[in-house]
Structures are given as structure tokens and as C-alpha cells.
Amino acid sequence: MKPKPARRLGEVAARAGIRIPLIVWSIVVLYPLFWMVMGAFKSNAEIFASPWALPEVFNYQNFIQAWTDYNIGTSFFNSLIVTVFGALLTLLLAVPTSYALERVRFRGSTFLYNVYLAAMMIPMVLGWIPLFFLLMNFNLLNSLIGLILVYAVSQVPFSVFILTGFMGTIPSELEESAAIDGLSPFGTLWRIVTPLTASGIITVTIMNAITFWNEYFMALIFLQSQEKYTLGLAMDYINSEVQYTNAWGTLFAGLTISIIPVIIAYAVFQRHINKGMTEGAVKG
Incomplete structure (x- = not known):
């Protein structure tokens, strides 16, 4: 019909x-x-003469100038270091914590889980001044290691919140079988639970990595020397120089370099992120 x-x-x-x-x-x-x-890809003359038109000739000089003269290359690798190691450290802290809170019942586990949830609601700006003096006392100010530690700790509550949802969907019979086979709790976590929560781990890792890559204010506060700058600080430096040098093409080239890794990461892992957000939405 x-x-x-x-x-x-x-x-x-x-x-x-x-x-x-x-x-x-x-x-x-x-x-x-x-x-x-x-x-x-335009020269300054083209940008001012025809800002909305396509470039007459694709000029790569802006990328070279941004990478070398404005130290975008150094800042790129600094951002890569803090992003990769920050995301890995977050996982090392969040995965065992999520497993303990969700699967290992102990007195105060519910209260501790609520503390992590409450920590997500506290504005990070309230901790910037205490963190500044804490890093200074431990000689970690103006250090990528100090920034990595701050990044990782700041994202643990969010990561625990997401990962506990995934671990709650795993049948307890699998853990009981692993215990009968002689696996320790740590063995059960890394050999049974972790592979089954791969979608959640990938989701958390990508979201944390994007957060670390784009972060600006904590890097501005805790990093002081230009050779330690991340991409956000490097872009701000170029932006402040543009008004005197008119290097708009260089600024656009630097911004293009900074967004390429994020676009690639999201394009590659988009299916995993969508799958992870839907699978972790229901707690079993």
C-alpha cells in the first residue's frame, strides 16, 4: 500500500x-x-587584498616560519608530551580507582565515590593559587612534569565517573571465574576487566587528551619560560606579535597546525567515542 x-x-x-x-x-x-x-597559505598582501578569496598560489612559507621562527615546533612537542603522558597517568590513577569503587565493596566506598563526583563540580580555578605554591615548593614550577601531574589529577574525577559506569556492566561471574582460576584482584583488573572496558578507556583517553591539548590557563600559570610553552601559549604569543609584525599568515598557519591532531584523533576514534558514551550510559 x-x-x-x-x-x-x-x-x-x-x-x-x-x-x-x-x-x-x-x-x-x-x-x-x-x-x-x-x-x-596566503601572503600578507593577499590576506589584506582579498581576505575571502582562495589563495592564488599555495604558499607553505607561513608554516615554515611558524614552525621555526616562532618555535611552534618546540611548543608542538611540549603539548604532545604533556598530552600523552597526562592521559596515560590519568588512566593509571583512574582505572584501579574505578575498579575498587565499583567492584570491590568496602566501608566508605560510596562516600568516596560521592567525593569524586563532588570534585567534578568544584571549579578548577579555585585550586590554581594553592597549586602554584605547591609546585613551587616541590621545584616543579615551570616544568612539564609538574604540568602533567596537575593535568592528570584534575581529570581523575571525570575519568572515574565514566569508567565506573562501564565496570558496572561487567558480569560478576567473570570475576568469580577468574578468582577460581587463581587470578589476583590486580590480575583480574588488568586481564579481565580492562579489555572488557576498552571502549570506555578509549573514550576517556581521547576526551582527556583533547582537554590537555587545548588547555591554556594552567599552562599560562605554571609555565614561565618560552621553551616550555605549549601550543596554546605559543598561539597567544604569536597573536600578541601579529599587531606589530602583521604576520597573519603565520598565525593562521600555527592555528592550523594546532587543530590538525585534534581533528585526526576525533576522526579516527569517533566510532569508539560514540560507542563508549552509549555503552557507559547504562549501569548494570
Whole structure:
């Protein structure tokens, strides 16, 4: 039986009502990024003469200048170091904590879990001054190691909140079987529970890594020398220099370099992130 024309017209209108706003919003979001990338390949004369046009010749000099003259290369690797090691340290702290809170019942576990939840609601800005003096006392100020520690600790509550949801979906019979086979609690965690929560771990890792890569204010407070700058600080430095040097193409090139890893990471792991957020939404 064919659908009635009025019903089919209503379905088309409903789909258009959903898709058209999404298309418009996508254009609004993507066009500034496209404009920035195109500006990275233009000379200053082209940017001022025709800011909205495509570059006449794709010039890579802006990328070279940003990478060398403005130390984007050093800042890129600094950001890479704090992002990778910060994300790994967060996992090392959050995975055992989540397992203990969710699967190992002990007195005060519920209270401790609520403490982690409450920590997510405390603005990080309230801890910046105490952390500054704490890092200074331990000689970790102006140090990538100190920044890694701050990043990791700041994301542990969020990571615990996400991972406990995943671990709650694992049947307890698997752990009982592992205990019968002679596995210790740590063996059960790393050999049974961790592989089964791979989607959650990937989700938490990518979200934390993106947070660390884009973070600006804590790096501004805890890093003081230019050779320790992360990409956020390097971009701010270039932006402050642009008003005197008119190196807009270099600024756009630096911004393009800084967003490429985030786009690649999200494109590669998008399916895992979506799967992880839906699987961890229901606690078994």
C-alpha cells in the first residue's frame, strides 16, 4: 500500500526541518575553519587584498616560519608530551580507582565515590593559587612534569565517573571465574576487566587528551619560560606579535597546525567515542 501524498509530504517536511538547520549550523562552524586554513597559505598582501578569496598560489612559507621562527615546533612537542603522558597517568590513577569503587565493596566506598563526583563540580580555578605554591615548593614550577601531574589529577574525577559506569556492566561471574582460576584482584583488573572496558578507556583517553591539548590557563600559570610553552601559549604569543609584525599568515598557519591532531584523533576514534558514551550510559 503506497503512502498517501500528504503523509509523504509531511515526512519530507519533517526531514527538511531537521536537516536544514543542521546544514546551516555546519556551514557556520566550518567556514571560519576553512577561512583560517586558506589564510595559512596566503601572503600578507593577499590576506589584506582579498581576505575571502582562495589563495592564488599555495604558499607553505607561513608554516615554515611558524614552525621555526616562532618555535611552534618546540611548543608542538611540549603539548604532545604533556598530552600523552597526562592521559596515560590519568588512566593509571583512574582505572584501579574505578575498579575498587565499583567492584570491590568496602566501608566508605560510596562516600568516596560521592567525593569524586563532588570534585567534578568544584571549579578548577579555585585550586590554581594553592597549586602554584605547591609546585613551587616541590621545584616543579615551570616544568612539564609538574604540568602533567596537575593535568592528570584534575581529570581523575571525570575519568572515574565514566569508567565506573562501564565496570558496572561487567558480569560478576567473570570475576568469580577468574578468582577460581587463581587470578589476583590486580590480575583480574588488568586481564579481565580492562579489555572488557576498552571502549570506555578509549573514550576517556581521547576526551582527556583533547582537554590537555587545548588547555591554556594552567599552562599560562605554571609555565614561565618560552621553551616550555605549549601550543596554546605559543598561539597567544604569536597573536600578541601579529599587531606589530602583521604576520597573519603565520598565525593562521600555527592555528592550523594546532587543530590538525585534534581533528585526526576525533576522526579516527569517533566510532569508539560514540560507542563508549552509549555503552557507559547504562549501569548494570
